[in-house]
Amino acid sequence: MWWDARRAHRQGLEEIRHRQTARLVELVAYARQHSAFYRDRYQGLPEHIDDVTSLPVTNKRELMAHFDEVATDPAVTLAGVQEFVADPARIGGRFAGKYLVATTAGTTGSRGIFVLDDRYWAVTSGLMGILAAKWLSWRDVLRLVRRGARFAEVVATGGHFLSVAASTRERREKPRRHRSLGVFSVHTPLPRLVAQLNGFGPALLGGYASVLRLLATEQQAGRLQVHPVLVLSTAEGLPPDERDRLERAFGAVVREVYGCTESGYSAYGCALGWLHLLEDWVIVEPVDADHRPVPPGTVSSTVLITNLANRVQPIIRYDVGDRILVRPDPCPCGDPAPAIRVQGRASDVLTFPAADGSGVVTVPPLALGTVVDRTPGVELFQIVQTGPTGLSVRLLPDTGADPERVRAGAREGIAAVLTELGLAHVTVESAPEPPEQTTGGKYRTVIPLPTRAPSS
Numbered sequence: 001m002w003w004d005a006r007r008a009h010r011q012g013l014e015e016i017r018h019r020q021t022a023r024l025v026e027l028v029a030y031a032r033q034h035s036a037f038y039r040d041r042y043q044g045l046p047e048h049i050d051d052v053t054s055l056p057v058t059n060k061r062e063l064m065a066h067f068d069e070v071a072t073d074p075a076v077t078l079a080g081v082q083e084f085v086a087d088p089a090r091i092g093g094r095f096a097g098k099y100l101v102a103t104t105a106g107t108t109g110s111r112g113i114f115v116l117d118d119r120y121w122a123v124t125s126g127l128m129g130i131l132a133a134k135w136l137s138w139r140d141v142l143r144l145v146r147r148g149a150r151f152a153e154v155v156a157t158g159g160h161f162l163s164v165a166a167s168t169r170e171r172r173e174k175p176r177r178h179r180s181l182g183v184f185s186v187h188t189p190l191p192r193l194v195a196q197l198n199g200f201g202p203a204l205l206g207g208y209a210s211v212l213r214l215l216a217t218e219q220q221a222g223r224l225q226v227h228p229v230l231v232l233s234t235a236e237g238l239p240p241d242e243r244d245r246l247e248r249a250f251g252a253v254v255r256e257v258y259g260c261t262e263s264g265y266s267a268y269g270c271a272l273g274w275l276h277l278l279e280d281w282v283i284v285e286p287v288d289a290d291h292r293p294v295p296p297g298t299v300s301s302t303v304l305i306t307n308l309a310n311r312v313q314p315i316i317r318y319d320v321g322d323r324i325l326v327r328p329d330p331c332p333c334g335d336p337a338p339a340i341r342v343q344g345r346a347s348d349v350l351t352f353p354a355a356d357g358s359g360v361v362t363v364p365p366l367a368l369g370t371v372v373d374r375t376p377g378v379e380l381f382q383i384v385q386t387g388p389t390g391l392s393v394r395l396l397p398d399t400g401a402d403p404e405r406v407r408a409g410a411r412e413g414i415a416a417v418l419t420e421l422g423l424a425h426v427t428v429e430s431a432p433e434p435p436e437q438t439t440g441g442k443y444r445t446v447i448p449l450p451t452r453a454p455s456s
């Protein structure tokens with residue numbers, strides 16, 4: 001996979017797109033043959049399809065509602081997968097003896113459960129090798145290798161989220177990776193997380209942008225003392241000035257990757273802070289509200305993605321809800337791949353006064369969001385900061401779930417994390433209203449208190 005991708009990237013954009021089309025033709029044929037859902041959807045369409053725009057659009061809600069028919073392997077059923085994800089002991093295990101299972105937070109309207117095959121994983125790992133070669137000089141690569149490629153990932157744990165499921169499996173199945181792969185929980189109080197990272201000494205540091213921003217502040221203050229070669233920001237947008245700050249703080253190359261569980265890696269950051277599309281194994285279509293393509297230079301209403309790697313649960317023209325802008329001119333960094341910016345992905349950090357009044361405690365948004373996301377019976381949620389020490393949870397329970405029990409479960413989950421972070425004085429209540437959408441149709445999972453203008 002890696003050699004093939006490397007060859008394609010050396011030959012240029014045209015070769016990558018040639019492979020992309022060939023992979024689409026294969027994926028559509030496979031989905032029609034093995035998935036009742038897609039067979040039905042694509043009825044009446046020409047037999048040979050090499051243009052993704054001729055296919056109907058789908059979304060998370062639809063794929064979850066038709067879970068069993070979408071799957072191309074009869075062993076994959078919603079009932080079976082739900083039972084699997086209900087058990088934290090099975091995080092990173094193989095469902096039906098084969099598949100990685102990942103759940104996603106409800107940022108686009110509903111929660112998702114995704115089944116990923118070995119192809120998906122081989123592609124993801126292969127592409128990471130390609131990206132490292134794009135980002136790092138040979139000197140950096142040498143430094144990385146010399147330090148045993150020790151990789152610290154700060155991720156949401158306790159649920160079947162992709163990063164933790166993948167790294168748990170990696171450590172379980174490749175014992176030699178065990179020592180060089182450190183998984184750290186985003187739910188850890190910052191001082192303890194800092195101590196853990198100091199002890200681990202990562203050559204590679206990966207995490208959500210909001211967590212990396214907190215860690216950069218710790219590094220600048222001298223409490224965190226790590227010397228990574230590469231810092232990798234995922235899941236949230238990283239504003240350009242913050243990227244510069246991170247580079248200064250860590251003395252490392254700082255890069256972003258853009259993608260989601262459903263798509264795999266879709267774009268990679270360049271030195272100028274643009275994200276370049278990684279078109280080998282995914283098709284990214286910026287479209288308007290009617291799913292028509294939007295021209296470069298215009299912000300899209302949403303993005304449709306097609307994952308060309310995963311076969312067990314085909315993701316074809318799937319609405320992910322992100323709004324992106326494609327740069328109309330070539331990126332000055334020299335990379336010919338289309339360059340994009342993702343709008344509104346920068347997540348705010350929650351800030352609370354410490355219990356003893358000695359300053360503030362900052363909490364990355366995903367630390368709380370992921371706790372609610374793994375609460376059984378939650379369809380959709382939103383955590384709103386209502387005061388300096390008050391949070392309110394807007395919640396839409398699954399049909400069939402007991403709403404009061406789900407609400408209590410979510411409140412208890414958040415309270416437990418807050419207590420762990422020394423924030424037991426922060427109150428958590430249930431809001432009567434449901435989660436509210438932004439004008440872009442997205443659900444922000446965590447909404448901090450608006451920053452007040454400094455008083456004079």
Ligand SMILES: [Zn+2]
Nearest residue numbers: 270274331333
């Ligand atoms: Zn660029």
